[in-house]
């Protein structure tokens with residue numbers, strides 16, 4: 001087990017569609033909300049049986065975040081303007097996007 005878990009150091013919203021995360025190891029990553037929406041793991045966006053994307057979310061390029069909150073010390077929850085608000089993005093997943 002690796003107990004040097006990566007933590008989120010800071011999160012900065014760059015514009016309506018992008019934000020930057022600085023990680024505890026100093027790495028900087030830019031994330032676009034449309035990319036996150038495409039990878040959203042919640043049951044509204046992904047069929048849990050097949051793992052396939054649902055087609056329900058429209059206008060993915062223009063999706064924005066109403067807010068982004070941290071979940072414990074391991075994940076972010078994004079409230080998308082598309083109506084999806086159940087997506088929990090673990091830091092591991094964000095680092096691998």
Ligand SMILES: [Zn+2]
Pocket residue numbers: 040041042043044045046084085086087
């Ligand atoms: Zn979702």
